[in-house]
Amino acid sequence: MTTPVRADVRAALAAPDLARRLDALGFDPGDATEVRAAAAAALDRPDELTTITTAADRLVDRVGVLPPSDSGPVWAGLDLDADGVLPLLALLVTAPSVAAFHAARGVPADVSAATLADLGQQTRVHRLVHGSFGLATYGWEAGWVWSGALYRLGRLQFDLERQRTVDGTGEEWVLSTHIPRGDGLTAADVEASFAAALPFFAAHFPEHPVQGVHCHSWMLDPRLPELLPGSNLAAFQQRWRIYGEPAVGDDDALFFGFARAGTFAATDLATLTPTSGLQRAVLAVWRAGEHWHAPEGRLVR
Ligand SMILES: CC(C)(COP(=O)(O)OP(=O)(O)OC[C@H]1O[C@@H](n2cnc3c(N)ncnc32)[C@H](O)[C@@H]1OP(=O)(O)O)[C@@H](O)C(=O)NCCC(=O)NCCS
Incomplete structure (x- = not known):
């Protein structure tokens, strides 16, 4: 277990390489421009900075805590905007902590990058659904992707979680499957992802042997x-x-x-x-x- 390192929120929002980091996190150019504007605005708004910092500290404390769980406690008591932009900024500034956890687990850099790029992907989905910039799905992103339990392995994502057994009598560790929006779900891509999943988790989370592959x-x-x-x-x-x-x-x-x-x-x-x-x-x-x-x-x- 790595020791959580608090994000320097001011420095992260003002980072000279923010554009490059947003590109690496999967943001489309239009959404990246909006993130940079929101980050610049927050630097001048002490209340927003406090909100982002509180959420960021809570997010960092949860990185690597398995099984993943609902992120409600991260946002409890905070004055959040309806579009989820402040949560998005908290996720942005804590991405390095999640990447550090991935690296500590020996996760390859390309898998770590593809996994964290879900942040940009979710703003793309938000724009599709709402017609504007934002991150309504910040709760899912924080609870699952930012926990360090979820990885994108090719076309599909998998996370390590506890689920009830098929006979309903108990609980067990499983890989739960998620399907990101995108290009056609070809049989070959799906097969490749499933083939990669069990060996990946066995290699990087050997203390949690899984009993099956799950989807809801x-x-x-x-x-x-x-x-x-x-x-x-x-x-x-x-x-x-x-x-x-x-x-x-x-x-x-x-x-x-x-x-x-x-x-x-x-x-x-x-x-x-x-x-x-x-x-x-x-x-x-x-x-x-x-x-x-x-x-x-x-x-x-
Ligand atoms: C998963 C996904 C990529 C499958 O798309 P696909 O491979 O194109 O699916 P199919 O080829 O089986 O599509 C069959 C038909 O349904 C349509 N279709 C498939 N998924 C669709 C979607 N999410 N919305 C609208 N239409 C869809 C296709 O366009 C196609 O229509 P057509 O016969 O008129 O050409 C797509 O549904 C998707 O991006 N979904 C969003 C993510 C998601 O739902 N994840 C699961 C969350 S629990």
């Missing part, structure tokens, strides 16, 4: 193979053995399938104009009065 996603709805036969989504769904109670995934289908924030309950279906096979399929399910599901599954090897 709207992409595991069992109707996908029938609804979109021959598609990448169908092939991905068929890799999993579903278990447990079927969880409703309408909000996730809205967010990931229609790039819409908010709840399904508050969404007027008439405002959704489907432009892809997935959207047509999901909408047909909803129009039939059924729910989209987001079950849990274990990888079939």
Whole structure:
């Protein structure tokens, strides 16, 4: 375990190489410009600096604490902006602490960089969903990516976490699978990621032997193979053995399938104009009065 090193927030926000660091963290140029403007503004606002510093200290204390957990305590009592820009700055200034943890675990530099680039990726998703700059998903980023439990291995991300056993009688360490938005989910890329996952965690976290590969996603709805036969989504769904109670995934289908924030309950279906096979399929399910599901599954090897 490395000793947490507090971030020098002022120095990090004023860093002369901030543009290069944002590029390395996966930010698109437009979002990077917004981050730099927000960082410059915060340097002149003592209240914002205090908020960022408090969050940064709490984030650093959680790096390497496994299993990962909800980041609510990081933000408790802080005066955060609705767009999540102050949390984004706290994540930015603490990225070196996460990178240091990766290095201490012997994680290759390219894997560490690809993992941390999720920060820029999340602002890209935010822009897609909200049409503006921000980081509404800062809670997930802080809880999972910044914990040091999650790694991007090629097309997919995996994190080391505790999940209930398939028979529901206990808990065990698993690799949980996450699918970043991006190019088509080809079988070859997916296979390569799964092939890399177990050896990677066995090498870098040998004290937590895992009992299986897990996923909890709207992409595991069992109707996908029938609804979109021959598609990448169908092939991905068929890799999993579903278990447990079927969880409703309408909000996730809205967010990931229609790039819409908010709840399904508050969404007027008439405002959704489907432009892809997935959207047509999901909408047909909803129009039939059924729910989209987001079950849990274990990888079939
Ligand atoms: C995972 C992902 C890359 C799969 O995309 P893909 O490989 O193109 O999927 P498929 O080839 O099976 O797509 C089949 C059809 O559904 C469409 N589709 C797939 N994913 C879509 C999405 N997220 N939103 C809208 N349409 C989508 C495709 O455009 C295609 O439509 P078409 O038949 O009209 O051409 C894509 O869904 C994605 O980026 N999702 C966001 C991330 C996510 O949901 N992660 C899981 C969080 S729990």
